[in-house]
Amino acid sequence: xxxxxxxxxxxxxxxxxxxxxxxxxxxxxxxFLTGPSGAGKTxxxxxxxxSLRPTRGLITQFGHDVATLSKDAVATxxxxxxxxxxDFRLLDHMTTYENVALPLRVMGRPEESYxxxxxxxxxxxxxxxxxxxxxxxxxxxxxxxxxxxxxVIARPQLLLADEPTGNVDPPLAQRLLRLFIELNKxxxxxxxxxxxxALMDQYDARRLVLHDGRxxxxx
Numbered sequence: 001x002x003x004x005x006x007x008x009x010x011x012x013x014x015x016x017x018x019x020x021x022x023x024x025x026x027x028x029x030x031x032f033l034t035g036p037s038g039a040g041k042t043x044x045x046x047x048x049x050x051s052l053r054p055t056r057g058l059i060t061q062f063g064h065d066v067a068t069l070s071k072d073a074v075a076t077x078x079x080x081x082x083x084x085x086x087d088f089r090l091l092d093h094m095t096t097y098e099n100v101a102l103p104l105r106v107m108g109r110p111e112e113s114y115x116x117x118x119x120x121x122x123x124x125x126x127x128x129x130x131x132x133x134x135x136x137x138x139x140x141x142x143x144x145x146x147x148x149x150x151x152v153i154a155r156p157q158l159l160l161a162d163e164p165t166g167n168v169d170p171p172l173a174q175r176l177l178r179l180f181i182e183l184n185k186x187x188x189x190x191x192x193x194x195x196x197x198a199l200m201d202q203y204d205a206r207r208l209v210l211h212d213g214r215x216x217x218x219x
Contacts, residue, residue, distance in 0.1 A: 001061070001158060002059070002060070003024050003058075004022055005057055006056070006057040007020070007047070007054045008020065008057055009043055016055070018040045018047075020057075021215050022215075023215060025189055027157075027187075029184075029190070030180075030181070030189070030205050030206070031190070031191055031192075031205055032194060032203075032208065033208045034200065035210035035211055036211065040210050041162070042193070044215075048081075048160055049081055050066060050077060061077060062077055081156050082150075082151035082159045084160070086166070088135075088146070089147065090138075090146055092134060092136055095133065096127055096130050096138065099146055100131075100146060100150045100153055101115075102150060114153075118153060125148060125176070126145065126172065141167040141172075145168070148176060148179070152179065152180075152183055155183065155187075155188060157187075157188060159180065159183060159188050160193075161180070161190075161191070161192045163194055164176060164192060166194075166196075177199070206218065
C-alpha cells in the first residue's frame with residue numbers, strides 16, 4: 001500500500017528533519033508510530049497523507065509514484081485516507097453530525113443512506129448528545145472524538161491518527177483503540193502516532209520508532 005525508499009525531508013534550507021526512511025506499510029496492517037517530541041512523527045504523517053512531498057527519495061502510494069502526481073490525482077488518492085490531526089480541523093459552521101458526515105457527502109452519497117450510520121458512530125464515541133452542537137462549544141476531548149469519527153466514517157483504506165487518545169480518559173482511550181482495531185480487522189491499514197508507551201504495551205502491534213529523524217522498525 002505504501003513504500004518509502006531512502007526518503008528525506010527538509011523545510012526550506014534547514015537541516016533534514018527526516019533522513020533515509022525506507023519501509024513499507026502493508027494492506028490490512030496495524031502499527032504504532034512513536035518517538036520523542038520533535039522526532040518528526042507529524043512530518044511523517046503529512047508525507048503519508050500527501051500534504052507534503054519528500055525532498056528526496058521515492059514514495060509509492062496505492063501503486064503511484066507520489067512525485068509524478070497532479071494536484072487532482074493527489075486529491076483523489078487522499079479520499080482513500082482518513083486522518084486525525086492534533087488540531088482536529090473541524091469546520092466551525094457545521095454541526096458535529098455534519099462534520100462527521102462530510103466525507104460521505106463528498107463521495108456523493110445521499111443523506112438517507114448514511115444518517116443512521118453517522119448517528120451510530122457518534123453514539124459509539126459518546127457524542128450522541130452533542131451531534132447538533134457546533135465545534136466552538138465542544139471541549140477539546142469532544143472535538144478529538146468528532147475528528148476521529150470523521151476520519152473513520154468512510155472506512156478508508158489507510159487511517160492516520162496523530163495522538164488520537166491524548167485528550168481523553170483511559171477508559172475512553174481503550175474504547176477508541178478498539179474502534180481502530182475493528183476498522184483494521186475490516187481491511188483498513190492503521191498508523192497511530194502516540195507517546196503512550198503503556199497503551200502500546202497492551203497491543204501486539206508493529207512499532208515504527210523515530211529518533212533524530214531516522215526510523216527504527218520493531219515487528
